[in-house]
Amino acid sequence: MISGLVRDFERLLGSSSVLYQPEDLLLYEYDGSVEKGRPDVVVFPTTTEHVSRIVQLAAQHDLPVVGRGAGTGLSGGALARTGGVMMVFARMNRILEVDAENHRAIVQPGVVNHDLTLAAEPHGLYFAPDPSSWKSCTIGGNVAENAGGPHTLAYGVTANHVAALELVLPSGEIVRIGSKHGDAPGYDLTGLIVGSEGTLALVTEITVKLSRKPEAVKTLLAIFDAVDDAADTVVDITARAITPAACEMLDGWTLRAVEDYIHAGFPMDSAAVLLIEVEGLTESVTAQASAVTEVCNVHRAREVRVARDSAERELLWKGRKNAFGALGRLAPSNYVLDGVIPRSKLPQALRRIQQIGQQYGFRIGNIFHAGDGNLHPIVLYDPRDAAQFERALEASAEIIRYCVEIGGALTGEHGVGMEKSELMPLLFSDADFDLMRRVHDVFNPDSSLNPGKIFPLSKGCGEIRVRKPPAHAASTK
Amino acid sequence: MTKTSTNLAARLESLIGASHVAAGPSVCADYAVDAVLHSAVAKPASAEEVAAIVRFAALEKLAIVPCGNRTKLRIGMPPSRYDLALDMTGLSQIAHYDPGDLTLSVDAGFPIAKLNALLFEHKQFLPLLVPWYSRSTIGGTIASGIDSPLRQFYGTARDFLLGAEFVDGAGKLCKSGGRVVKNVTGYDLHKLLIGSLGTLAVVTRLNLRTFPAPPASRGFVASFPTQEGALTLRSAIAASPLSPLTLDILSPGLAHVFATRTPATPEVAVFSDENRGAHQFSLPPVGDWFRPREWQLCAAFDGTPEVLERYARDLTRLAEQARATSTAILDDSTRPSVWGRLRESLSMLLEASPATVIFKLSVLPAQHAALFAKLQEIAERAGLTHGLVARAGGTLYFALLPATADDDTIGRLAQAAIQIFECASSVKGHAMLLFAPLSLKHAFYVPDASSGQHLNIWGPRRPDFALMHRLKSAFDPHNILAPSRLIEIPISSPATP
Numbered sequence: 001m002i003s004g005l006v007r008d009f010e011r012l013l014g015s016s017s018v019l020y021q022p023e024d025l026l027l028y029e030y031d032g033s034v035e036k037g038r039p040d041v042v043v044f045p046t047t048t049e050h051v052s053r054i055v056q057l058a059a060q061h062d063l064p065v066v067g068r069g070a071g072t073g074l075s076g077g078a079l080a081r082t083g084g085v086m087m088v089f090a091r092m093n094r095i096l097e098v099d100a101e102n103h104r105a106i107v108q109p110g111v112v113n114h115d116l117t118l119a120a121e122p123h124g125l126y127f128a129p130d131p132s133s134w135k136s137c138t139i140g141g142n143v144a145e146n147a148g149g150p151h152t153l154a155y156g157v158t159a160n161h162v163a164a165l166e167l168v169l170p171s172g173e174i175v176r177i178g179s180k181h182g183d184a185p186g187y188d189l190t191g192l193i194v195g196s197e198g199t200l201a202l203v204t205e206i207t208v209k210l211s212r213k214p215e216a217v218k219t220l221l222a223i224f225d226a227v228d229d230a231a232d233t234v235v236d237i238t239a240r241a242i243t244p245a246a247c248e249m250l251d252g253w254t255l256r257a258v259e260d261y262i263h264a265g266f267p268m269d270s271a272a273v274l275l276i277e278v279e280g281l282t283e284s285v286t287a288q289a290s291a292v293t294e295v296c297n298v299h300r301a302r303e304v305r306v307a308r309d310s311a312e313r314e315l316l317w318k319g320r321k322n323a324f325g326a327l328g329r330l331a332p333s334n335y336v337l338d339g340v341i342p343r344s345k346l347p348q349a350l351r352r353i354q355q356i357g358q359q360y361g362f363r364i365g366n367i368f369h370a371g372d373g374n375l376h377p378i379v380l381y382d383p384r385d386a387a388q389f390e391r392a393l394e395a396s397a398e399i400i401r402y403c404v405e406i407g408g409a410l411t412g413e414h415g416v417g418m419e420k421s422e423l424m425p426l427l428f429s430d431a432d433f434d435l436m437r438r439v440h441d442v443f444n445p446d447s448s449l450n451p452g453k454i455f456p457l458s459k460g461c462g463e464i465r466v467r468k469p470p471a472h473a474a475s476t477k
Numbered sequence: 478m479t480k481t482s483t484n485l486a487a488r489l490e491s492l493i494g495a496s497h498v499a500a501g502p503s504v505c506a507d508y509a510v511d512a513v514l515h516s517a518v519a520k521p522a523s524a525e526e527v528a529a530i531v532r533f534a535a536l537e538k539l540a541i542v543p544c545g546n547r548t549k550l551r552i553g554m555p556p557s558r559y560d561l562a563l564d565m566t567g568l569s570q571i572a573h574y575d576p577g578d579l580t581l582s583v584d585a586g587f588p589i590a591k592l593n594a595l596l597f598e599h600k601q602f603l604p605l606l607v608p609w610y611s612r613s614t615i616g617g618t619i620a621s622g623i624d625s626p627l628r629q630f631y632g633t634a635r636d637f638l639l640g641a642e643f644v645d646g647a648g649k650l651c652k653s654g655g656r657v658v659k660n661v662t663g664y665d666l667h668k669l670l671i672g673s674l675g676t677l678a679v680v681t682r683l684n685l686r687t688f689p690a691p692p693a694s695r696g697f698v699a700s701f702p703t704q705e706g707a708l709t710l711r712s713a714i715a716a717s718p719l720s721p722l723t724l725d726i727l728s729p730g731l732a733h734v735f736a737t738r739t740p741a742t743p744e745v746a747v748f749s750d751e752n753r754g755a756h757q758f759s760l761p762p763v764g765d766w767f768r769p770r771e772w773q774l775c776a777a778f779d780g781t782p783e784v785l786e787r788y789a790r791d792l793t794r795l796a797e798q799a800r801a802t803s804t805a806i807l808d809d810s811t812r813p814s815v816w817g818r819l820r821e822s823l824s825m826l827l828e829a830s831p832a833t834v835i836f837k838l839s840v841l842p843a844q845h846a847a848l849f850a851k852l853q854e855i856a857e858r859a860g861l862t863h864g865l866v867a868r869a870g871g872t873l874y875f876a877l878l879p880a881t882a883d884d885d886t887i888g889r890l891a892q893a894a895i896q897i898f899e900c901a902s903s904v905k906g907h908a909m910l911l912f913a914p915l916s917l918k919h920a921f922y923v924p925d926a927s928s929g930q931h932l933n934i935w936g937p938r939r940p941d942f943a944l945m946h947r948l949k950s951a952f953d954p955h956n957i958l959a960p961s962r963l964i965e966i967p968i969s970s971p972a973t974p
Contacts, residue, residue: 159635180841185622191635192664280720283787409662427663435666435952440664442947
């Protein structure tokens, strides 16, 4: 059955754009999460018409289709959970237009996030969403997951920066939604599609809003001797209505791993640091930086350093953005969680995470977007030890449950995907699922696009399902 | 009262109690939508009551129009059926407010001015300074999709609505999103509700991000003899590091309305540093720095004294370079005179003529120069007075202000409307009739030769109309929620469901 489909795909795309040998498929059974799922065939379209034709051919063979960008996702969103056709957008990577006057760009889904910012830079513009994987992740993937990043604190997530999309529906129909000007009457379909994790349509073209680079930037590194003090500082910065462009926390334990690897100049003996960036007019940045410093000092910061130049600033950010990679030096694998809580509850949440870690016997590190309450606890484990992996999953589920209990949500930016579909009933009722399912069916009535994601497979009450541990798992984000 | 309406009112009373149901000609006239009358008004006090009413309506196939304080019910097409008005002002609690997290969960019927007054006690606010400000509810503001001059800096509701609770067309209480500022759990169904005019669900509660209120702010006005000067200044600001809170261009026609009128709705203090102590007051007249025969660029900005000074200096310099005939910096005593009017642009334009028509055009800002000229040309050819306010992001409102509302005038308005739609399409933009007399809504319903479809107030059909239609059915399977107000059924062949 597959061989006929492979021949059809090869006729459409050429043989170099179709993979089906088991050794080739291996690479595509992982993303950045701890999940796993192997496609039957992988295809690389280069045009919207290819995408449309591929979904039609797959439908003829009754196989599901899963879209994938760079595979850096952290929730199993871009994995072929039930096999089928994986559509990799890596070769649809052209920037079609940079319209500097109107602050817009039109890109294909496979354009790498950072490449768009590079293309916009000569005009004094940039693309605001900046996930840690920005040098490899694609804008199509950002759209699917409604990706965030450190600077979304001030500038918003992907959904705030997308004006229009071209979609391919499971029927093969090509539809344009939204508009370049971004303000047509009627239902906001763009707002619905962004963050729908590839379960409603395949996105083949994206019109994004570009932002203007600020006149001045100051990056501060506040060093603390107690995690509580750092957390209280974040609460206080928010409460005092200071809105930094970014406000990231790294705890001492992860900090040391990062410093060993990156040599960013992080202090080796601190309990936590805050990496805070303020942007805007020169006059405003000066005022904000002194306001931030004052708050840090009120909460017993040992020292507040200001990056002297862009080189020092970039080094600090390199430390932050490569932190998860650095942790690979400490354990065979790590599981990066993604939960979100009200910012006023940050100190108690960090204490609870440590308790849960102790209870399950894990060291849990924290490197996260403190300013918007988006936690990324990291559980280090050895995937060769099946029992330990199960325990890591249990500890993780307990942390996410706690986030929900204190008024938060299951995921701030990584998506539900395969990872959290069974936890969804913690937040949503049968009526909610029923409506979400009806909306799903408007676009994807046969579940032929990215099946087995977001919606719980079982009717459990937030029990994380029992999974087989993967042979290995590595996180890159 | 007809037998049907008595009957309906009696059955509703058994659902939610007699004090929450009204019927009879006078009360129903208050809730008429585009002259379409209904049989009863229900004023539920809880989301559960809303759900019970919608379940009852679904069973009986009764059409419902949800509303707040009914300031914007004129937006949209007339409902094809209308049995029951659902007055949501009885849902008016703040369910949750965490100033430390800058998040808020509020019932749909809560008045927006009262909400901002409460938030301001914590030096926070919602950047929704919308027309009919002193009367609007938060639910009506979101469901009507009306915008605010502050969108220049803060974006529109889609940028800060975090989640919602609502009753779908089957009468089930549903929710989406959450209460935290960053969240990708499940589909963002709440975004679909913005501007949906109650056609998808009855919104019962909204979760919003609040914002720090500007510590100190100023206004800026520059006047120009031609539109080019104002547009040059706006481009210069867009290319500068300045990021003002509002940035609008006003045509001489609108400036004239501002200079000669005050809004009919009472003014309320937005920030307590304006008109301290006075809860309600009239807007002071615009000063002599405001030139009714000229084009004006209006901006607002905030910050520390140093930042305010920088804005004042840079804006004045850029305005002089663009050959402004006058510039003015407005402080707390003078600023409300322009801010209040700018916020009330649409309501003031509607009051300025017996048959005001307001178009909402969405285009890219670079198209404004060409568009302004064409719009004025169309209005002048039709012999109609006009007024325009253009947001820097591209959205603009263009009003035609005829002196009378007779058939001849309606005919000329309809002609002008078609030309304006074509004009927007020619610059790859979109035009719609946001406010129009009912007779124009009917007269305007014309076949569109290019698509073979009928053109209505919403302008050319979106390419994704079929998906919108299916979404409407997914939310409202019995088509009982504000039928035809947004997803149209032809007016000429009324409504047989």
